Amino acid sequence: MSRSKKPEKFANPAVLIIGGGLAGLTLTAHLSRRGVPVMCLDREPEFKSGTRDVRTTAISYGSHFVLEAAGVWDEIKNKSCPIREIQILDGGSPVLLDFLSADVGDKAFGFIVENDDLRRALNTAIQKSSATHLNNAEVIAIKTDADKSTVTLKDGREFSAPLIIGADGKNSSVRKYMNVNTHGWSYDQIAFVCCVTHQNPHHNIAIEHFRSEGPFAVLPMRDDAGGRHRSAIVWTMHGREAEIFKTCDDAVFVSALAARMPDFYGDIALASGRAAWPLLLNHAHDYVGARCVLINEAAHAMHPIAGQGLNIGMRDIQTLSDMIFAAYTSGKDVGAADVLADYQRARKLDTILMMAATDGLNTLFSNPNPFLSVLRKVGIRAVHHLPPVKQFFMRQAMGLKTTT
Ligand SMILES: Cc1cc2nc3c(=O)[nH]c(=O)nc-3n(C[C@H](O)[C@H](O)[C@H](O)COP(=O)(O)OP(=O)(O)OC[C@H]3O[C@@H](n4cnc5c(N)ncnc54)[C@H](O)[C@@H]3O)c2cc1C
Numbered sequence: 001m002s003r004s005k006k007p008e009k010f011a012n013p014a015v016l017i018i019g020g021g022l023a024g025l026t027l028t029a030h031l032s033r034r035g036v037p038v039m040c041l042d043r044e045p046e047f048k049s050g051t052r053d054v055r056t057t058a059i060s061y062g063s064h065f066v067l068e069a070a071g072v073w074d075e076i077k078n079k080s081c082p083i084r085e086i087q088i089l090d091g092g093s094p095v096l097l098d099f100l101s102a103d104v105g106d107k108a109f110g111f112i113v114e115n116d117d118l119r120r121a122l123n124t125a126i127q128k129s130s131a132t133h134l135n136n137a138e139v140i141a142i143k144t145d146a147d148k149s150t151v152t153l154k155d156g157r158e159f160s161a162p163l164i165i166g167a168d169g170k171n172s173s174v175r176k177y178m179n180v181n182t183h184g185w186s187y188d189q190i191a192f193v194c195c196v197t198h199q200n201p202h203h204n205i206a207i208e209h210f211r212s213e214g215p216f217a218v219l220p221m222r223d224d225a226g227g228r229h230r231s232a233i234v235w236t237m238h239g240r241e242a243e244i245f246k247t248c249d250d251a252v253f254v255s256a257l258a259a260r261m262p263d264f265y266g267d268i269a270l271a272s273g274r275a276a277w278p279l280l281l282n283h284a285h286d287y288v289g290a291r292c293v294l295i296n297e298a299a300h301a302m303h304p305i306a307g308q309g310l311n312i313g314m315r316d317i318q319t320l321s322d323m324i325f326a327a328y329t330s331g332k333d334v335g336a337a338d339v340l341a342d343y344q345r346a347r348k349l350d351t352i353l354m355m356a357a358t359d360g361l362n363t364l365f366s367n368p369n370p371f372l373s374v375l376r377k378v379g380i381r382a383v384h385h386l387p388p389v390k391q392f393f394m395r396q397a398m399g400l401k402t403t404t
Contacts, residue, residue: 012037012161013037013038013039013132013159013161014036014037014038014161014162014163014324014328014334015031015036015037015038015039015161015162015163015164015165015324015334016038016039016041016149016151016159016160016161016163016164016165017038017039017040017041017165017167018041018139018151018164018165018166018167018168018173018174019040019041019042019166019167019168019169019172019174019298020040020041020042020044020133020135020167021042021167021168021169021296021297022057022115022118022119022122022296022310022313023167023295023296023297023298023310023313023316023317024040024042024165024167024168024295025040025119025122025123025126025133026066026067026070026122026314026317027165027167027295027317027320027321028040028122028126028131028133029070029071029072029122029125029126029129029131030066030069030070030317030318030321031131031321031324031325032126032129032130032131033069033070033071033125033129034321034325035130036324036325036328036334037130037131038131038132039131039132039133039134039159039161040126040131040132040133040134041134041137041139041151041153041159042133042134042135042137043135043136043137043138043139043154044135044136045135045136046135046136047116047119047120047123047135051116051272051273052115052116052119053115053116053119053275054115054193054194054195054272054273054274054275055115055193055232055275055277056112056113056114056115056193056195056219056221056232057112057113057115057118057307057310058083058110058111058112058206058219058307058311059076059080059110059111059112059113059310059311059314060109060110060307060308060311060314060397060398060399061107061108061109061110061111061398061399061400062311062314062315062398062399062400063110063310063311063314063315063399064077064110064111065318066314066315066317066318067118067314069318069321070122070125071125071129072118072121072122072125075121075124076111076113076117076118076121077111079113079114079117079222080111080112080113080117080222081111081112081204081220081221081222082108082110082111082204083101083108083109083110083111083112083204083205083206083219083220084100084101084108084109084203084204084205085098085099085100085101085203085204085205085206086098086099086109086205086206086208086397087205087206087207087208088208088210088380089207089208089209089210089262090209090210090365090373090376090377090380091210091211091212091373097380099393099394099397103391103394104391104394104395104398107398108204109206109394109397109398110307110397110398110399112206112219112220112221112232114221136155137153137155137157138153138154139151139152139153139168139173139174140152140153140154140173141177142164142174142177142292144290144291144292147162147333148160148161148162148291148335149161149162149163149164149290149291149292149335151164161335162291162333162334162335163291163292163293163324163334163335164291164292164293164335165292165293165294165295165320166178166292166293166294166295166298166299167294167295167296167298168298169297169298170280170282170297170298170301172284172294172297172298174292174294174298175284175294175298175299177292178286178289178290178292178294179289180284180285180286180289180294181284181285182282182283182284182285183282183283183285184280184281184282184283184301185280185281186278186279186280187279187280187281187303187362188238188239189214189236189237189238189239189242189278189279189303189362189366190236190237190238190239190242190246190276190277190278190279191214191234191235191236191276191277191279191304192233192234192235192236192237192242192245192253192274192275192276193232193233193234193235193274193275193276193277194232194233194270194271194272194273194274194275195221195230195231195232195233195270195271195272196230196231196233196254196257196261196268196269196270196271197224197228197229197230197268197269197271198229198230198231198261198265198266198267198268198269199229199265199266199267199268200229200264200265200266201229202218202220202229202231202265203220204220205220206218206219206220207219207262209260209262210365210366210376211260211366212366212367213236213237213238213241213366214235214236214237214238214362214366215234215236215305215362215365215366216233216234216235216236216260217232217233217234217235217307218231218232218233218261218262218265219231219232219233219234219307224271228271230271231265233257234304235257235260236279236304236305236366242276245276246276250270250274253270253274254268254269254270277304279303279304280301281301281302281303281355281358281359282297282300282301283299283300283301283351283352283355284298284299284300286344287299287343287344287347287348288340288341288343288344289340290337291335293320293340293343295313295316295317295320296309296310296312296313296316296317297309297313299316299347299351300312300351300355302354302355302358302359303358303359303361303362304358305358305361305362305365306354306357306358306361306397308354308358311399312350312351312354314399315347315350315399316347316351319343319346319347320343323339323342323343324339327339364376
């Protein structure tokens with residue numbers, strides 16, 4: 001009898017994950033590596049090649065351990081670019097603050113990863129695992145009984161498990177089913193995202209330039225196959241100005257971009273499509289309900305000013321995976337109310353603090369008010385001259401606890 005190369009898939013999952021974005025896929029791979037039977041349902045068609053998302057993600061040093069545990073870091077590390085220096089600029093001033101990895105034991109602050117590379121690596125890891133990943137699987141209804149929740153797909157299929165995890169993004173339907181309200185607002189800002197090639201090497205430097213229109217970030221990427229130097233751009237601007245750049249042609253966009261790039265990059269050229277993301281803050285009042293739990297943007301979406309959105313989600317993933325694994329291996333109900341309450345207790349304050357920090361940074365820095373401009377410069381210089389405070393900020397950027 002010939003042996004199938006495909007791993008045996010679990011017929012009865014302990015966990016159903018709704019949403020196969022970066023958060024849902026990471027949790028699927030993470031749990032399945034620990035032997036927990038898991039199924040991930042995503043409404044999008046299967047992602048094989050080409051580009052779905054031109055964005056990159058700054059994976060913090062701390063988050064790379066989560067990807068390691070999910071079994072994808074070995075592949076991703078060869079495609080990512082370590083950040084060794086972060087330069088903070090404010091308005092027309094020269095570099096005001098400089099963070100060097102030499103000051104934190106020569107560890108990288110984080111790694112710039114292309115979203116599609118990460119998605120591809122996670123898909124491959126899940127295919128090789130015992131987890132089931134279904135595409136074209138849109139959940140339209142959820143029903144909860146005493147011992148399980150059941151989801152109904154648009155095509156009529158039904159799946160049940162003791163626990164449903166909503167990883168279905170900002171407009172989460174799992175959250176709506178749970179009847180959980182959210183609190184938040186729009187920033188009236190759009191983030192333009194693209195990749196550029198440039199004449200000179202970036203030396204693994206990430207630039208965060210605070211401008212009154214919003215933060216402008218240049219993030220180091222790996223050289224392409226032809227040896228061209230590349231960086232990712234996240235260029236934030238207010239709604240009115242953004243309307244012009246949404247419709248202008250590439251030449252106009254590139255010349256405005258070049259005017260904002262620090263001189264040391266030399267000539268630049270567009271190396272990807274351009275995408276525009278409206279920015280908002282959205283926070284769920286509760287992350288848990290009866291046999292349901294929310295992770296990442298289904299629970300909390302924040303301003304990308306500090307590149308922390310998915311990194312905070314990675315902490316959700318690590319915490320929830322640990323709790324599910326502990327319950328599953330001890331024969332406990334993984335969807336029990338006490339397990340879920342522990343998750344919410346562990347994650348809510350950390351998330352609220354990060355949301356407040358990103359919101360405060362955006363208010364303080366995306367503002368032409370001259371008083372705030374002086375306050376910013378005084379604050380930044382104070383950080384520069386107080387090594388323990390500087391260390392604190394560097395460890396935050398790395399996604400490390402301040403005590404470890
Ligand atoms: C410009 C920008 C830059 C950013 N940069 C960074 C960064 O540098 N570092 C960082 O940590 N974070 C960053 N972020 C945040 C990060 O991109 C997001 O946190 C992350 O992409 C969201 O992932 P997710 O899986 O939670 O949601 P999504 O990507 O929205 O995925 C949700 C999935 O659920 C599916 N779905 C929805 N409803 C259903 C349904 N009913 N049934 C089945 N499937 C469903 C959707 O099709 C989708 O595939 C950035 C964000 C922006 C906008």
